[in-house]
Amino acid sequence: MKEQAVKAAGERGTGEAAVRTIGLTRLFGSLAAVDHVDLVIPYGEIFGLLGANGAGKSTLIKMLTTLLPPTSGHAQVGGFDIVGAPALVRGRIGYVPQLLSADGALTGYENLLLSAKLYGLPREERHDRIEEALDFMGLADSAKRLAKTYSGGMIRRLELAQAMLHRPAILFLDEPTIGLDPVARHVVWERLRELRSSYGMTVLITTHDMEEAETLCGELAIMHGGRIAVIGKPLELRTGLGPTASLNDVFAHYAGGGISDGGDFSGAVRTRRTARRLG
Amino acid sequence: MLRFLRESTAIAQVELLKLVRDPTEMFSRAVQPVLWLTVFGQVLAHVHGIYTGEIGYLAFITPGILAQSVLFSAIFYGIAVIWERDLGVVHKLLVSPALRNSLVFGKAISAGFRGLVQAVVIYGIALAMHITLRLEPQAILGVLAAVLLGSGLFSTFSLIIACIVKTRERFMGIGQVLTMPLFFASSAIYPLELMPGWLRIVARLNPLTYLVDVLRGLMIVGGVSMHGLGVDFAILLAIFVVFLLVAVRLYPTLVE
Numbered sequence: 040m041k042e043q044a045v046k047a048a049g050e051r052g053t054g055e056a057a058v059r060t061i062g063l064t065r066l067f068g069s070l071a072a073v074d075h076v077d078l079v080i081p082y083g084e085i086f087g088l089l090g091a092n093g094a095g096k097s098t099l100i101k102m103l104t105t106l107l108p109p110t111s112g113h114a115q116v117g118g119f120d121i122v123g124a125p126a127l128v129r130g131r132i133g134y135v136p137q138l139l140s141a142d143g144a145l146t147g148y149e150n151l152l153l154s155a156k157l158y159g160l161p162r163e164e165r166h167d168r169i170e171e172a173l174d175f176m177g178l179a180d181s182a183k184r185l186a187k188t189y190s191g192g193m194i195r196r197l198e199l200a201q202a203m204l205h206r207p208a209i210l211f212l213d214e215p216t217i218g219l220d221p222v223a224r225h226v227v228w229e230r231l232r233e234l235r236s237s238y239g240m241t242v243l244i245t246t247h248d249m250e251e252a253e254t255l256c257g258e259l260a261i262m263h264g265g266r267i268a269v270i271g272k273p274l275e276l277r278t279g280l281g282p283t284a285s286l287n288d289v290f291a292h293y294a295g296g297g298i299s300d301g302g303d304f305s306g307a308v309r310t311r312r313t314a315r316r317l318g
Numbered sequence: 319m320l321r322f323l324r325e326s327t328a329i330a331q332v333e334l335l336k337l338v339r340d341p342t343e344m345f346s347r348a349v350q351p352v353l354w355l356t357v358f359g360q361v362l363a364h365v366h367g368i369y370t371g372e373i374g375y376l377a378f379i380t381p382g383i384l385a386q387s388v389l390f391s392a393i394f395y396g397i398a399v400i401w402e403r404d405l406g407v408v409h410k411l412l413v414s415p416a417l418r419n420s421l422v423f424g425k426a427i428s429a430g431f432r433g434l435v436q437a438v439v440i441y442g443i444a445l446a447m448h449i450t451l452r453l454e455p456q457a458i459l460g461v462l463a464a465v466l467l468g469s470g471l472f473s474t475f476s477l478i479i480a481c482i483v484k485t486r487e488r489f490m491g492i493g494q495v496l497t498m499p500l501f502f503a504s505s506a507i508y509p510l511e512l513m514p515g516w517l518r519i520v521a522r523l524n525p526l527t528y529l530v531d532v533l534r535g536l537m538i539v540g541g542v543s544m545h546g547l548g549v550d551f552a553i554l555l556a557i558f559v560v561f562l563l564v565a566v567r568l569y570p571t572l573v574e
Binding site: 101104105106107126129130132134136137138139140142144145149153154156157158159201211 | 570
């Protein structure tokens with residue numbers, strides 16, 4: 040395992056932080072979806088990004104994963120600039136989108152094989168790495184089954200296996216446990232913790248689940264109106280608000296408190312579709 | 319170059335695998351060319367309403383129907399891409415370090431597989447109807463190459479439309495608006511000489527005309543390519559390359 044951790048560390052760039060943003064901003068017309076965000080995520084952290092619908096979490100993730108160019112500001116991921124060296128950034132990150140994106144018409148093994156080829160894993164290493172990732176995620180026995188026959192939790196673990204296959208320095212997970220039952224959620228959390236301890240991966244996760252944020256994340260940022268409203272360790276955030284405050288109270292305090300009008304129609308459709316696919 | 323080939327092949331292999339596992343779409347798409355040849359073609363051939371020179375009308379429209387099948391199956395390819403975007407598959411592909419041009423080219427090649435299946439179906443129907451086809455290996459290989467090129471061209475065009483309109487509902491509308499004019503403003507079912515002057519100009523700007531022309535020159539006994547096979551292939555290739563360049567620029571905007 041030590042050797043694997045070293046290999047993961049070898050994927051890192053030259054920066055001191057896994058993610059560093061300075062004044063990162065994205066405008067859609069006159070609307071600032073992400074508004075001058077300054078963020079530093081150290082290597083090896085499981086970092087939670089919270090916020091009401093429309094707070095700017097997904098837009099921030101899209102920029103950090105090079106899917107969306109920023110309007111202004113700077114960001115380095117894995118030591119490389121997201122605008123100046125997007126290809127280098129892509130080689131150092133893994134990504135699990137909110138939607139279930141594993142190809143149901145392919146087997147688990149074939150899904151991973153496609154990723155292995157797109158990430159340029161050497162032919163002679165592909166099989167062993169795929170077997171290792173499937174084994175790590177507890178999917179070795181289901182490798183030859185079509186992914187459409189998998190349970191929701193299995194599909195999520197397959198997607199995590201895809202994302203970790205090339206041993207990225209940083210994993211971006213957009214609401215990875217949405218729609219999962221409690222058992223499946225805990226299995227995913229356990230695998231994420233192991234990814235960090237065994238491979239030294241940094242994990243940036245967006246979630247609406249306060250239990251997930253509290254138990255999984257070492258540090259949290261709550262976004263509101265495109266800005267970082269507060270940042271800190273879960274315990275610090277709770278005690279900072281009051282002796283009996285829960286993380287839900289912290290969220291309500293910093294994320295606006297009232298009924299959120301944020302998010303858009305397509306976002307709601309996506310969430311419902313994911314929940315439906317998970318059964 | 320090796321990287322480009324490896325990544326394009328990976329995308330195309332996946333599509334081929336899915337096609338083999340679930341060929342339903344292929345069979346359903348084969349119904350339309352069967353109807354065009356056995357119903358429309360037979361009736362028009364009996365009427366003798368369209369003069370097609372030495373070759374019979376059925377033989378004349380066979381390459382046109384193949385080109386039409388290629389167009390119809392490729393032009394709605396963009397819907398699948400929008401669906402992939404909605405599922406997050408496009409996000410995942412674009413977050414990978416794979417070259418954008420390999421992703422787009424891989425998609426075009428996989429559309430080509432669907433075109434090849436159409437070609438096999440139409441060869442089968444045409445032979446069953448005793449239409450005199452050229453069966454020399456070089457002629458058949460030329461037809462398959464043209465079908466691959468045509469499928470790639472129209473599927474990439476479809477991808478461009480998908481990146482512009484972004485939703486399935488809008489795409490369906492645009493797709494319907496485009497297919498029939500592309501089909502009727504070509505030499506698929508009647509010679510260019512029968513068209514009024516303005517339509518002939520439109521037809522000469524239509525890539526389908528060049529696909530029909532190359533197929534007509536290679537597929538049927540006595541068929542002649544009006545522009546010359548080299549010119550047809552060169553024009554199709556040039557348009558394909560331009561579409562590829564545009565699609566590579568637009569594909570990432572699909573997830574913005």
